[in-house]
Amino acid sequence: MINIDIISGFLGAGKTTFANMLLRHYMDNGLRPVYIVNEFGETGLDAEIIKASGFEAIEMEGGCICCTLKDDVGAAILQVIEAFSPTNIVFEPSGIFIFDHFFDILKDEQISKKCKLGNVFTVVDSVNFNFAKVIYGSFIYNQIKNAKVILLSKLERAKQSVEEIICDVKNINSDAFIMSKIWSEWTNKDFETLIEQQNRPHVEYNSHHHANFQSITIRPEKPFTQEEFEQFLNDCKSGMFGAIYRMKGILIVDGSPTLVNIAMQDISIEKFKGIAEQSFTFIGQKINTSILKTL
Numbered sequence: 001m002i003n004i005d006i007i008s009g010f011l012g013a014g015k016t017t018f019a020n021m022l023l024r025h026y027m028d029n030g031l032r033p034v035y036i037v038n039e040f041g042e043t044g045l046d047a048e049i050i051k052a053s054g055f056e057a058i059e060m061e062g063g064c065i066c067c068t069l070k071d072d073v074g075a076a077i078l079q080v081i082e083a084f085s086p087t088n089i090v091f092e093p094s095g096i097f098i099f100d101h102f103f104d105i106l107k108d109e110q111i112s113k114k115c116k117l118g119n120v121f122t123v124v125d126s127v128n129f130n131f132a133k134v135i136y137g138s139f140i141y142n143q144i145k146n147a148k149v150i151l152l153s154k155l156e157r158a159k160q161s162v163e164e165i166i167c168d169v170k171n172i173n174s175d176a177f178i179m180s181k182i183w184s185e186w187t188n189k190d191f192e193t194l195i196e197q198q199n200r201p202h203v204e205y206n207s208h209h210h211a212n213f214q215s216i217t218i219r220p221e222k223p224f225t226q227e228e229f230e231q232f233l234n235d236c237k238s239g240m241f242g243a244i245y246r247m248k249g250i251l252i253v254d255g256s257p258t259l260v261n262i263a264m265q266d267i268s269i270e271k272f273k274g275i276a277e278q279s280f281t282f283i284g285q286k287i288n289t290s291i292l293k294t295l
Contacts (some may be wrong), residue, residue: 002081003118003198006102008143010132011246011283013125015092015155016050019101021183023055025191026129033088034058034080038073041159042237046276048250056084056188074105088118122147122176126158128264129165144172148200152180154266168242175200215225216289217281223252238264241285249280 005022009015019035028031035057050057060075073091080239093102106117122143125132132139144150150169155162162180169178177197183189213260224232229251238246247262250272257272260280282292 002089002115004077004091004106004115005118005121005247006196007090007092007121007152008147009123010125010128010143011130012136012248012261012266013107013123014101015123016184017151018121018123018151019056019090019092020050022090022191024048024096025118025188026090027055028188032084033090034084034086035090035092036073036076036080037092038094047088051274056086065258073102074108074111077105077111077115078267087114110155117198119194120146120148121151121194122149123151124165124169125154125263125266126160126162126165127154127266129168130160131264133168141172144169144176147173147176149197150176150193152178155180155182156184157266162252177206195274200273207263213283214287215281215283218249218285218290218292219279223255223278226254229253230257233260233267237267240288241282241292243282244284244287246283247280250278251280252278 007015007019016037019037023033023035033055035055037050037057037059048057058080077089078088105115106112106115114241124140124144129140147197150173152158152162152165158165166178166180169176177194177200179190179194232251235241236244244262245261246262249259249260251260257274257278259268259270259272261268
């Protein structure tokens with residue numbers, strides 16, 4: 001049977017970073033993993049990041065599996081099995097994912113003969129945890145409640161007490177295994193401990209609620225100068241573009257591909273190692289599309 005792992009987490013929590021780590025662990029141990037990602041916007045950036053690391057990656061863009069892509073996800077799983085004969089499938093849903101419809105997919109007769117639920121991970125952003133709870137507590141609650149394993153991300157930058165976050169998480173899901181260790185310090189034994197958790201009993205907690213999120217993808221024709229790039233980041237933080245909860249993309253800054261990730265109050269900028277066109281996606285509410293399109 002093929003294990004299907006789910007990596008959930010709110011917008012910008014660090015799901016793709018952890019997926020990369022998990023895929024590497026599987027590969028290093030002689031397994032054949034394939035990664036499937038459900039992007040809420042039009043930009044398949046997460047799949048590009050995984051492909052740049054040398055893994056097989058399938059992207060599903062432009063919708064949410066709990067609304068428009070349910071049948072597509074089932075078909076994608078079967079196509080992946082046929083094309084790659086994987087030992088493991090790592091599925092990363094969008095940050096506004098609700099679990100109940102995915103569990104229905106796994107009950108499909110064709111899929112259930114070949115696959116079983118592996119680990120259900122939820123990545124909790126320790127930098128934005130309190131802020132995200134206030135904005136969209138229902139998503140956070142649903143993702144934590146359904147997890148077998150909860151991973152605290154960005155601990156090296158956390159401003160809130162880690163013990164407080166763990167206490168809050170346990171109040172939502174007292175049965176989950178919680179991993180609170182800086183990711184760069186993980187060892188092979190840490191991964192083995194996580195994988196062992198897939199035998200934990202899993203209780204489905206179904207509570208479907210979908211917020212009115214917007215998504216817009218921009219593909220600028222011209223590269224950015226460093227000055228224009230810094231102004232762009234300032235505009236993102238100022239609220240000029242609307243209530244932006246997530247921005248991710250690749251910008252060409254002074255001729256260099258630059259990977260930009262903005263998750264609410266957290267901004268990450270790094271050089272992009274792969275080859276990709278200039279493109280970025282905003283996810284949020286009351287997005288000022290007229291100003292964005294001038295970019």
